[in-house]
Structure formats: C-alpha cells, structure tokens
Amino acid sequence: MAKIIIVGAAHGGRETVNGLLAANTDNEIHWYEHGQFATALDWAPADAEKERLALSQQVTLFDQTTVTRITPATYTITARNQRGQLQTDHYDRLVLSVGSLPIQLPIPGAELSGVRSIQNRASINELKIGR
Numbered sequence: 001m002a003k004i005i006i007v008g009a010a011h012g013g014r015e016t017v018n019g020l021l022a023a024n025t026d027n028e029i030h031w032y033e034h035g036q037f038a039t040a041l042d043w044a045p046a047d048a049e050k051e052r053l054a055l056s057q058q059v060t061l062f063d064q065t066t067v068t069r070i071t072p073a074t075y076t077i078t079a080r081n082q083r084g085q086l087q088t089d090h091y092d093r094l095v096l097s098v099g100s101l102p103i104q105l106p107i108p109g110a111e112l113s114g115v116r117s118i119q120n121r122a123s124i125n126e127l128k129i130g131r
Helices: 011-022 045-056 121-129
Strands: 003-007 028-032 059-062 066-071 076-080 086-090 093-096
Touching: 003 011, 011 028, 011 093
Parallel strands: 003 028, 003 093, 028 059
Antiparallel strands: 066 076, 076 086
C-alpha cells in the first residue's frame, strides 16, 4: 500500500483521484486544496456536502489547506490550514496539480471586458451567465 498525496483540485488532481479510485488500489490518498473543494471542483451547492461525504469515505480531504513546502529528501510536505496551524505529512508518491494561468495573447482588444480566458468549468459557467 502506498500513500499518495495530491496537491490541488484542478482537473489533473480530480482525474488522478478518479483513476486511483477506479483502479481499486489499496492506496492511502490525501488530497490538499488551498481553496474550497466545492468551488474548485464546481460542485453544485446542493450536492457539495453529498460529494464531499462520498469522496471522504476513500480519500482524506484537506480543504482550505495550503501546501507551503515540499521536501523531496524526506518525502514530506508541510501545509497550513485555515486556522494557521502547520502540519507535516509523509508520502510515497506526490502528484502536483496546482493549475496555471491562461496565456494572454498580445493582440489589440485582448484587454476589453468581454474578452475572457477559459481556465476551468467556473470560467465556462461565467460565459453562460454573462450572456
């Protein structure tokens, strides 16, 4: 059994968790997100608690917890939770899914308010709502 730490609830983090759970492995999974899982994963408010409960049966969720240091030599991470408390966690495997910012093209009009970059599902939902 391996302990796997996943940092970030971006698409890569979610797909990693999905793949590990689908493989029915006996891994211990710790998943860290600096924001809220409900927001990062675009869970509908009515479904957020149900999703969290189902996932937490197999995965330990560290919501609103920022990984502040990765120490490869000792296979550890250090994280700070929303109350400011530090914790150290050990891993056998580490997955970083911290996301990225979309590239802004240097073209005329790119700065206009109606021009948007798609970064995640929330960005797409903003387009639908902003019509």
